[in-house]
Ligand code: HEM
């Protein structure tokens with residue numbers, strides 16, 4: 521009866537999954553908007569340097585959260601999709617979630633490779649430095665930049681579809697899909 | 708008989724010009740051993756100098772000690788190879804705000820005149836193509852030295868410097884009033900072919 525509120529069960533998300541989902545949703549949408557904003561700043565804008573430092577530092581923290589979240593998802597029970605009889609919807613949801621994870625990983629890795637292309641590590645708010653691990657390569661840095669651009673766009677489109685789908689569940693299908701991601705439902 | 712004379716004089720004339728050309732030695736820039744450099748520097752905020760260079764370029768020159776005014780030089784530079792020792796800045800420099808290397812992958816310098824002055828100084832006029840714009844520029848050149856190298860070759864080196872406004876080449880990103888002009892230095896060592 522009193523299952524642990526922090527953990528997932530077969531039919532609901534626990535606090536850890538829910539917190540990670542919403543914390544990361546806010547952070548990642550923020551990173552996207554900051555990314556678009558910062559690349560258009562002129563050299564004399566007071567935010568020119570800080571915006572990129574923040575984007576990188578928050579990006580590294582988000583990457584750490586992503587690894588934790590991914591491991592958590594892998595080693596926790598996955599709540600069953602509601603309405604499994606609608607296999608097309610279930611399949612689309614599964615594909616979308618898998619793709620969201622893939623895009624998140626690609627964004628973190630490509631972003632990291634842009635900044636470290638010349639062997640400089642990434643300073644995370646003065647707390648620690650995430651080191652450059654690969655040998656210098658300007659070409660790889662350039663490629664990573666193109667990938668980062670495109671995948672960021674693809675990612676935000678996918679987040680839009682994902683959000684639309686969750687609203688569809690809530691308002692049209694009138695099921696618990698959105699509610700069980702908002703709070704821990706009673707089993 | 709008449710035909711023969713014409714033919715002979717033509718032959719002589721062409722032979723002459725060939726030998727004249729042959730007097731001017733051709734040199735290839737030492738790219739393998741990297742004893743040539745394409746450097747630039749630009750003011751940062753008016754408080755300091757920022758140095759950078761292009762790592763990938765090639766070129767040759769010809770030079771005749773007896774007729775230095777006939778010297779000529781060609782250099783072509785791969786713009787993606789810009790290197791200011793900072794990954795994000797280099798990426799910005801390669802992008803549309805500056806070199807736009809996707810559209811303009813190459814920058815070239817072709818000399819049009821070489822005017823030797825006194826004590827090893829000279830001025831080298833030529834056309835610089837950068838960011839798709841071709842403009843005449845003049846480099847102040849110093850003949851650094853020439854002679855046999857220890858490995859059986861013959862080498863000759865020059866250093867040339869010029870200053871131009873980035874905006875003249877259609878690069879008009881605002882780096883501030885102190886940073887409108889860039890100083891370009893070609894420091895080359897050629898190996899006689
Ligand atoms: C989900 C996470 C992320 C998102 C959504 C995101 C999004 C973006 C966006 C939209 C841009 C602007 C691209 C453009 O229009 O040119 C950008 C640029 C950039 N991002 Fe990220 N980013 C993320 C993570 C990271 C991470 C983890 C790093 C590095 C540690 C990073 C480093 C950079 C850098 C260096 C740029 C500037 C690229 C340039 O100079 O053009 N990003 N990001």
Ligand code: HEM
Pocket residue numbers: 537541544545546548549593599601613617618620621679682683686687697698699701
């Ligand atoms: C950057 C933004 C977002 C990302 C990366 C993201 C990612 C994900 C992922 C990967 C899942 C699968 C469960 C998990 O592994 O945690 C998920 C589930 C879910 N997301 Fe998002 N999400 C984002 C934003 C949103 C927004 C804005 C909403 C709604 C307004 C939303 C609603 C949901 C719902 C209802 C579920 C549960 C689906 C189910 O029960 O299968 N998400 N999300």
